[in-house]
Amino acid sequence: MSKKPSYCFIINCASNAFRAEAFFRNKESELKARFPGTSCIYISKDDSITEIARQKAEEHTHIIACGGDGTVNRVANGLVGSNCILGVIPLGSGNDFAQSIGLDHVFDRNVEALSREEITRVDVVSSDWGYFLNTFGIGVDGLTNYYASKSGFKSGFLRYFMGGLKALIKSKPLRTKISISGQTNDIEQEVWMVAVANGKSEGGKYQISPSSINSDGKVELIVVKSVTRVRLIYEFLKLSFGFSFNKQMVDEYSFTDSVSISTEHVLKAHADGEQVPENDHHTFKVLPGALKVITA
Structure with a gap:
C-alpha cells in the first residue's frame, strides 16, 4: 500500500x-x-x-x-x-538547479508546480565528500566561488562578477590529469579551470555547459585551455552577458560512469556553489536517475 x-x-x-x-x-x-x-x-x-x-x-x-x-x-x-x-x-541569488527544472523566482508559480507534481528522475554525481546536482569547479571557477562567498554585495550577479574578476587576476594556469572510465589514455594538460557539469549554468547566468542535461545519464567535463589571461577575461565578460565559451578555448568531454581529476597542488573548489574541502585529487561517479524531483 x-x-x-x-x-x-x-x-x-x-x-x-x-x-x-x-x-x-x-x-x-x-x-x-x-x-x-x-x-x-x-x-x-x-x-x-x-x-x-x-x-x-x-x-x-x-x-x-x-x-x-x-x-x-x-x-x-x-x-x-x-x-x-x-x-x-x-x-x-543563482538558483541554477531550479532553473534547470523549469522554475523561476515567482512563488505562486513554483507552488503550482508542486501541486501538479510532474516528476523527473534526475542524475546525481557522487564525490569523495558527498553528492551534487549541478556543477563542480576547480581552478578559476573554484576561486571565483570562494571570493563571491566572501563578498559583501547583496546582488548575486555582482558577487559572482566581482569574485570572477578577482579570481582572474590572482589565478594561474595549473597542470591537470583527467582519467575517464573506459578511456585508455589520460588527459594531461595545462588549464585555467575544470568544471564537472550536470547542469548548464552556474552563478545564475553563466552558461558554462550549454549541452548538459541533468536527466540524460551522462555528465560533461568542461576544460578551459591555458589561453592568455586577456583572452580569459574577455570570455568571462561574454559569459557575464549570457554568452557561452568560445568552442576554440575549451575541450569538452563526457562520462557515464566515473572520472578522476588530479592537480599539481591543492585548490579551492565548489560544488553547487558551496565550497568543498581543498584537495589535489577528486573522484566522481554518475548515479543515473538517483533522485526523484518535481519539475515545472
Whole structure:
C-alpha cells in the first residue's frame, strides 16, 4: 500500500537576504491548506540541513528545499538513497538547479508546480565528500566561488562578477590529469579551470555547459585551455552577458560512469556553489536517475 503524501518544507532562514523566515511564516496556513500533512522546518546557521532532511525523509513523502542552490544541495544529500521526492522553492541569488527544472523566482508559480507534481528522475554525481546536482569547479571557477562567498554585495550577479574578476587576476594556469572510465589514455594538460557539469549554468547566468542535461545519464567535463589571461577575461565578460565559451578555448568531454581529476597542488573548489574541502585529487561517479524531483 502506498504511503499517504505528506510534505516537509525546509526553509533556510538566511535565504532571500534573511527574509525567508518571515515570508514563509506568513505562507504557512496557505501551504498547510494546499498540501496534506505539511510541516515547516526553519533552519538556523548551526543546523545540519542534510541531517534534518535525512530524518524528515523517514516521516514525509516529499521534502521541499526552500533556499538557494546550496540549500538544495544539502537537502539532496539527505535524500539520495531514499524514496522521498524532492521539491524546490528557489530563494537564492543563482538558483541554477531550479532553473534547470523549469522554475523561476515567482512563488505562486513554483507552488503550482508542486501541486501538479510532474516528476523527473534526475542524475546525481557522487564525490569523495558527498553528492551534487549541478556543477563542480576547480581552478578559476573554484576561486571565483570562494571570493563571491566572501563578498559583501547583496546582488548575486555582482558577487559572482566581482569574485570572477578577482579570481582572474590572482589565478594561474595549473597542470591537470583527467582519467575517464573506459578511456585508455589520460588527459594531461595545462588549464585555467575544470568544471564537472550536470547542469548548464552556474552563478545564475553563466552558461558554462550549454549541452548538459541533468536527466540524460551522462555528465560533461568542461576544460578551459591555458589561453592568455586577456583572452580569459574577455570570455568571462561574454559569459557575464549570457554568452557561452568560445568552442576554440575549451575541450569538452563526457562520462557515464566515473572520472578522476588530479592537480599539481591543492585548490579551492565548489560544488553547487558551496565550497568543498581543498584537495589535489577528486573522484566522481554518475548515479543515473538517483533522485526523484518535481519539475515545472
